[in-house]
Amino acid sequence: MNDTGIEGAEIVVVGGSSGMGLALARRLLSEGAHVTVAGRAAVKLEAAKRSLDDHPRLRTAVLDVTREDEVAAFFGARDRVDHIVSTAADIEGAYQLLPDMQLSAAQRVVESKFYGPLLLAKHGAPCLPSSGSITYTSGVAACRPAARGSVVAAVNAALEGLVRALAVELAPLRINAVSPGWVDTPIWEFVAGDARKATLEAMAQRLPAGRVGRPEDIADAIRFLIGNGFATGTILHVEGGHRLV
Numbered sequence: 001m002n003d004t005g006i007e008g009a010e011i012v013v014v015g016g017s018s019g020m021g022l023a024l025a026r027r028l029l030s031e032g033a034h035v036t037v038a039g040r041a042a043v044k045l046e047a048a049k050r051s052l053d054d055h056p057r058l059r060t061a062v063l064d065v066t067r068e069d070e071v072a073a074f075f076g077a078r079d080r081v082d083h084i085v086s087t088a089a090d091i092e093g094a095y096q097l098l099p100d101m102q103l104s105a106a107q108r109v110v111e112s113k114f115y116g117p118l119l120l121a122k123h124g125a126p127c128l129p130s131s132g133s134i135t136y137t138s139g140v141a142a143c144r145p146a147a148r149g150s151v152v153a154a155v156n157a158a159l160e161g162l163v164r165a166l167a168v169e170l171a172p173l174r175i176n177a178v179s180p181g182w183v184d185t186p187i188w189e190f191v192a193g194d195a196r197k198a199t200l201e202a203m204a205q206r207l208p209a210g211r212v213g214r215p216e217d218i219a220d221a222i223r224f225l226i227g228n229g230f231a232t233g234t235i236l237h238v239e240g241g242h243r244l245v
Contacts, residue, residue, distance in 0.1 A: 005131070005227045007032030010080045014065055014120065015088030017044035019185030020137065022051060023215035024085060024222050029055050031223075038063040038074065039088070065116030071123045081127040083226050084134045086120055087218075089113050095148045095191050106151045113138075113155045117162060125170050133174040133232075135225045136163060137218070140181040140239045160235050167233030174232035176225040181239025183213035208241030 011028055015021040016037035025035050029052065037048055038061045045060040052058055063074050065088055075081070090112035093105035117136050124134065138156040145153035159177065166175040182203045192199040204211045221238045225231055237243065 005082075005229075006223075009033045009082040010036070010078075011083045011085065011226070012036045012038060012078075012081055012124070014038045014063065014084070014086040014116075016085075017041065017048040017060075019087070019187060020180065020183060020215045020218040020222075021085070021087035022048055024087070024219040025058070026052055027216070027219045027223055029057055033057065035059070036061055038065075040064045065119060066111040068119050068123075071116075071119040075123045075127050078127055081124065082129060082132050084120055084124045084128070084132075085222055085226070086117055086135075087137045088116055089137070089187070091152060091187065091191070094151050097148055098150065101151070109151050109155050114158050114162065117159060121166050121170065121175070125173055128173055130172050131229065133176065133226055134166070134170075135175075135222050136177040137222075138163075138177045138179045138235065140179060140237070140242050142179065143237075143243050163235065164233045171232070174225075174229070176231055176234045176236065178218055178221045178225065179235050179237045179239065180218045180221075181207070181213055181237075181242040183215060183218060185215055203242075206245055208244060211240065213238065213240060 011033050013021050013025050013035060016025045017039040025037050028035050034057045036059045037045060039045055042062050049060055061074060064070050090108040093102060094109045121134055136159055138159045141149050141153040142156035142160055163175050163177045184200055188196045200212050217238055221236050225236060
């Protein structure tokens, strides 16, 4: 690796088949990293490969991070891993008012955004060098919860607590999270449906930054945390000023 810590590095991106994770994979590949994009859906992984022009330093792997046996087997088969990133989240059906909330939808959020990251740390940390890192994605809802978002807000807050605890327990490995605000990704199809465009435009008018986020904005923030050897236990807020309004 050169002094950026990226060229030649082996980086696992869980949830990298779309949105922020896909943008990150593209960024890392452009800097010379070897990237393994992992996700549950083989069809989405194939689409990601096409989107990334079937890059010679790109690999894909079917992986459900909520299943400990799969996570253990995945890392058991790795010869080397330098950094781990997770942008995975299963929030389908989770944005509901309490009377309409289905426990199964809430459990999927907890499994994908808390238990999954916990398992990635448990089985991935032993594979990392002392200079390695794990970076998660939480979300602005941890600071600015809204109606219909109670479960997502709670799980994001729990994940941020996990980051701080793991940064102490797993030191000198660096454990961090990026907390995105409203970012224009496919996840909004689950959140707003046909009102996606109007909802994002309304938020853009509210934000001090004057726009909602792009996947590349979050990829830049994750890239910073991967490469900065003095950042650990950090929640990096990248939300266009949403916490201020």
